[in-house]
Amino acid sequence: xxxxxxxxxxxxxxxxxxxxxxxxxxxxxxxxxxxxxxxxxxxxxxxxxxxxxxxxxxxxxxxxxxxxxxxxxxxxxxxxxxxxxxxxxxxxxxxxxxxxxxxxxxxxxxxxxxxxxxxxxxxxxxxxxxxxxxxxxxxxxxxxxxxxxxxxxxxx
Amino acid sequence: xxxxxxxxxxxxxxxxxxxxxxxxxxxxxxxxxxxxxxxxxxxxxxxxxxxxxxxxxxxxxxxxxxxxxxxxxxxxxxxxxxxxxxxxxxxxxxxxxxxxxxxxxxxxxxxxxxxxxxxxxxxxxxxxxxxxxxxxxxxxxxxxxxxxxxxxxxxx
Numbered sequence: 001x002x003x004x005x006x007x008x009x010x011x012x013x014x015x016x017x018x019x020x021x022x023x024x025x026x027x028x029x030x031x032x033x034x035x036x037x038x039x040x041x042x043x044x045x046x047x048x049x050x051x052x053x054x055x056x057x058x059x060x061x062x063x064x065x066x067x068x069x070x071x072x073x074x075x076x077x078x079x080x081x082x083x084x085x086x087x088x089x090x091x092x093x094x095x096x097x098x099x100x101x102x103x104x105x106x107x108x109x110x111x112x113x114x115x116x117x118x119x120x121x122x123x124x125x126x127x128x129x130x131x132x133x134x135x136x137x138x139x140x141x142x143x144x145x146x147x148x149x150x151x152x153x154x155x156x
Numbered sequence: 157x158x159x160x161x162x163x164x165x166x167x168x169x170x171x172x173x174x175x176x177x178x179x180x181x182x183x184x185x186x187x188x189x190x191x192x193x194x195x196x197x198x199x200x201x202x203x204x205x206x207x208x209x210x211x212x213x214x215x216x217x218x219x220x221x222x223x224x225x226x227x228x229x230x231x232x233x234x235x236x237x238x239x240x241x242x243x244x245x246x247x248x249x250x251x252x253x254x255x256x257x258x259x260x261x262x263x264x265x266x267x268x269x270x271x272x273x274x275x276x277x278x279x280x281x282x283x284x285x286x287x288x289x290x291x292x293x294x295x296x297x298x299x300x301x302x303x304x305x306x307x308x309x310x311x312x
Binding site for chain 1: 203205208211212243245246247248249250251252256273277279281290293295296298299300304305306310311
């Protein structure tokens with residue numbers, strides 16, 4: 001048994017539950033193409049490292065619903081989005097979680113649906129009792145075999 | 157003015173200083189090809205998302221000094237490694253930091269040195285008064301122009 005301050009376990013459990021709820025909200029919003037709901041999860045100074053260039057985005061570049069709506073418009077039909085193996089670590093007002101995420105969709109005008117697994121790290125701050133995304137990093141690895149292709153064919 | 161518990165600012169400052177020292181130690185260890193020192197920074201259950209496949213590594217796969225020594229042996233001459241724009245957020249016993257990192261080295265048997273900028277997110281836990289890396293995510297984005305090449309030519 002590790003001794004903990006009275007109530008610490010309950011607080012940690014509540015924080016983890018709230019963060020899992022936020023990540024479940026991201027899944028729902030991605031499938032619903034709900035740009036505004038996604039944007040609302042990020043703090044005003046959020047910094048993101050995304051699948052596509054540039055290297056980083058910050059602040060208003062992150063909270064740009066029009067860009068996200070354009071991205072959704074690039075797909076025909078349903079968007080599948082799944083967060084797997086979500087591990088959450090919360091302490092006080094800072095937390096992080098990581099997972100492997102699956103995105104499947106049909107690019108506009110293309111005959112076939114793609115399926116992509118990528119890594120996700122989401123770092124959060126508790127501001128006024130609510131968890132906000134302060135930093136997000138999503139990526140695929142790349143093959144160091146001379147081709148330098150993104151490794152888009154990996155499965156968990 | 158945001159009211160803070162007495163000593164909270166001093167604790168946050170001390171935590172940030174310790175984490176910056178850990179990251180500076182990573183810079184030094186990379187340049188010195190010091191696999192053991194690098195490994196010692198990770199907690200026993202660390203999960204990493206690396207530049208190259210697989211999608212994830214965990215536990216003993218992370219703390220594998222032999223693999224790291226093999227990786228260092230793949231380069232001739234000095235290894236340059238720089239951590240830029242390090243932003244640290246610490247609260248209680250959980251913290252995260254992100255940065256843009258530069259690696260420059262000459263692959264064994266090749267005439268020229270490469271230079272690569274990549275994104276780094278490091279998530280930490282304070283265990284017994286010392287910060288350990290619990291999760292690390294490093295990556296480059298990739299071009300969504302149909303080539304699906306890793307974006308290795310970006311600069312901050």
